Amino acid sequence: MPHPRRTALITGITGQDGSYLAELLLEKGYEVHGLIRRSSTFSTTRIEHLYQDPHESDARLRLHYGDLADGSRITTLLEQIQPAEVYHLAAQSHVRVSFDEPEFTGTTTGLGTTRLLEAIRMTGLPCRFYQASSSEMYGITAPPQSESTPFHPRSPYAAAKVYAYWITRNYREAYGIHAVNGILFNHESPRRGETFVTRKIARAAARIARGEQELLHLGNLEARRDWGYAPEYVDAMWRMLQTDTPDDYVVATGTSYSVRDFLTFCFEHAGLDWERHVRFDERYLRPAEVPDLIGDASKAERELGWKPAVLTPELARIMTDAELAEVPGARTPATPVRQTQS
Template sequence: MSGNPTKTALITGISGQDGSYLAELLLDKGYEVHGIVRRSSTINTSRLDEIYQDPHESNRRLFLHYGDITDASMLTNIVRDVAPDEVYNLAAQSHVRVSFDIPDYTGDVTALGTIRLLEAIRAAGVETRFYQASTSELFGSTPPPQNESTTFHPRSPYGVAKIYAYWATINYREAYGLHASNGILFNHESPRRGETFVTRKITRAVARISAGIQDHIFMGNLDAVRDWGYAPEYVECMWRMLQQDTADDYVLATGEGATIRDFLTVAFEHAGLNWHDHVRHDDRHERPSEVDALIGDATKAREKLGWEAKTHWRELAKLMVDADREILDDQLSGRHVKAEHV
């Protein structure tokens, strides 16, 4: 889409799965998009390859800024300079199992990072709308189905940190009149999912086992039930939340649960494999406190936002296996090239 953008958006966590899909969506809608990325000695912007434009082009509408959610002064400065119409806070230490190993860091980034960004918006005096990436891990051990009225009972440092961020968002909405909404998203996956997350770990292993590169995959609890949806559909609803006249909090989910064992079965069968031949158990992948079942009720999002998940877990498992096999083929043939954009 060409021409002058009608709105400007700022995305933290733009280089992640959700951030990259959201950036694509907003650019297609004519936005000017600004993203915050951490400086790293390795390339961390590969998910943005398809949408990043040459910096010398006069119509460039995607801008990346070095920064970190732990840097309050940087956040205030960038909010003041960019003056975004919409802010999407997707930055977090988002790996649940890892949060047990680094709880302090998880709290600093996931909980305090949110309050820093909210305070930056308030301090900069910018009129904007705010989206907070909340999570089904808020519910933890509370039995499904879970909706906006379900009691929270997190079972990890990540879930606890996200509760802080959830209530901080509501507090700034009530205390300062900020148009601030929480999206309580259940698990949402894609070929851009990080390789250490369980679904991508599985589909990547299927591709490598099919190619004869590895023989086994080591897994933890296979009985946990999750509600898996397709990430591009979920980020579209993030945008819908900020188009409403009144800020509110919404659960996004498919409403269908499956065990990790179920996902394994479909993923391996799609490649003509039997998972029993290749999966090994490893206690190191078990959580100290498990979340047994997360299945969301997205009635409110359907009725108020007109949103409904279309891609459910079986189709998702297959499309992710196909994508990982294609990625592996590209890597083995030398066609896979990454570029740094910052």
Template structure:
């Protein structure tokens, strides 16, 4: 029997790198699609680069995706590529729509035309819930997105459902709540905090500018969450699942734990900056992972304090190596 082969779009990102590691450990051949650009960051996948196949493609170009599917014949496709930063989506709403929304349609259509037997995973987001209609949020909670990113993710989610119901595509959407790790991009508030606290502890900075400290999120560990993606595509029938911890914590709590891990009082260093407030804020997100627990036998294994400390320790160690 031939090995399973997976195509991961967005393989150089946090989730893509962890998913590639996991699939390699499961015996998969892994093909990673990445955009050809002037600045390509391989740091998250450098340690596995010799074990994977990297190909050039773009969610804006359906022909490139059809070519990749024809040449590499994956059995599973994980669509993790997107314009994935909420703050950026306000300044680049059209690009966000082209990649994060219509890009999903292009990829699904490529699958429909090249090999409709491919199993497809779509990275949906808790940002689709936005101004939440109920607490906690489940698979049946109505969406009310509060950013161009959230709106685009709603489109990507529903077009996946549409292709599943219209063409019989095995398409699943994972409605993932916030998931972090030491590989999180520096533009995200969690990594900004862990990195900022480490810089202050090493006397490389004297303050950290943040926006809304009262925003509450359901934060989990990315390594736990990519396993859920794979689990969804192993089921007899495709379905959508909320992946979350079921707990909510504020940005303020994240600051307290991060600075405390380095024996610092966060209130001495954190400064509010209006530039980092969103035009329309999402105040509270907390997911109900009951369906994933019962249907996939999945659950989060990393606590919030463990996650925060892991990120802070990683940034502190990396910065210390840099400065010698």
């Protein structure tokens, strides 16, 4: 059990993984700091239930404005927070969008990792560093993919993640930083962004069942993925930083399902025949497709004691139930989360 005031910094805390990881760390007694970008709108909906007034003496979740493009700001925050653990989850993480914004993707997803690692090196903090690597790095290499499988990235996002993976290993080997790569295969939840295919499918199934929508437009239905449950995957992140020797780990279920399969699971759970409502739209195709990703997480099971419990069919039901439970029109604008003045 960590010390009640062990401190962690999470970049990308307002995302799906960041919100679940913040919950996990708070349950374990951590003081959690999150890096968020300043913008004209608030995007803290996923973590509002965790937040306390930062001026209260017992506040254990604090948010700080910052940007991965600003190395000096990152350095200042590290010196101020003095985290024992840094979880780097922030990125431009949408694969299809990365083809439209390749330079931005490289700057944030790739070079942002370098800026954070360099800030750790410059400050001399004895912290442990987690890099969110991705199964997309494997691209068209034959499954199953493990820690020793060669990378063949097929998108600007995947290429940027390969760079971030190797720069993390470089700082570990060159400077002795306790840095790990978590090569996470696809992991989903009701908190997944609405533009990602699993959430898009689950949401459409619920809306069609309620009569609010008639059709769903999708691209490649034959792409196969190893889909797991995000709350389980953030536990693997934490376990990686508790090891005495830093290393890299694949996190996956070891199963493979197609987009067509996911459609079937969600629509049948909502009492629908997906073929009556789904239409092909070539706009959702990638310029270069990744056909099949299946992870071999035997190393994580052996060395971390981590094993998934939720597989794709149950995941689809969890996500569809969450969408079916939504009351149309009941959502109100998110209450802005107050920030620290740092």
